[in-house]
Amino acid sequence: MRERLPFKTLFAVPLHCEGCINGVKNALSQVEGILNVDCHLEQQLVEVEGTAAPSRISASLQKIGKDCILRGSGNANSAAVCILETHAPGVVNPVRGLARLVQVGTEFTIIDISLRGLAPGIYQASIRQNGDISRGAASTGGAWEEDTKGGEARGKLGQIEVSNEGSGAIIIDVGIAIWELIGRSMVLSSSTEGFQQGDEATLVGVIARSAGVWENDKVVCSCSGKTVWEERVEQTGKGML
Structure with a gap:
């Protein structure tokens, strides 16, 4: 099997301070395959580069009490x-x-x-x-x-x-x-x-x-008027992972 090439994954994550950022980085440092983590406090986004699957990243964030929404993976059309x-x-x-x-x-x-x-x-x-x-x-x-x-x-x-x-x-x-x-x-x-x-x-x-990294900047749904976090709660209630 061919060796995986690193790719970027972008998550929306509630970030309030430098302590949040340090907690996220410490948690993700334990995930095999992650090469780099960039946290964007103002945009409430976490950008991860490496070979780790998105589910591994989200599971690691949820373990420290951080909900997350996948906003994009890989390059355009990938x-x-x-x-x-x-x-x-x-x-x-x-x-x-x-x-x-x-x-x-x-x-x-x-x-x-x-x-x-x-x-x-x-x-x-x-x-x-x-x-x-x-x-x-x-x-x-x-x-x-x-x-x-x-x-x-x-x-x-x-x-x-x-x-x-x-x-x-x-x-x-x-x-x-x-x-x-x-x-x-x-x-x-x-x-x-x-x-x-x-x-x-x-x-x-x-x-x-689905969207590649930085291709999806939606914060509020134009159809429902709900934020991505309100939609997240609604979809989780319907069984969405």
């Missing part, structure tokens, strides 16, 4: 996101996972998947042929670029183990460019194929382009 939901009927909070994708080299992408609220066990992660989720995972087609000669499909990403607490995470390095994935779907399921729309143990979402 990042994507996929919200993973169950399509089972009657589920109050269908969002059970989030995948963040960052291209860090030519045809070299990090896929950072976090899950929660699932039954314990082994789940298969895959990129599907299309982005049709009208019937959940059942309408997404086969695994992307299935090898007709019997080899492994490019879309098969591997397994994720979900703990007894219902959470799981994995960071996968793949030889794929971001542009190849935009508009396709991602599926996480305890089954490898033959997905059922009403299966609560099957998650699906469409991969969408």
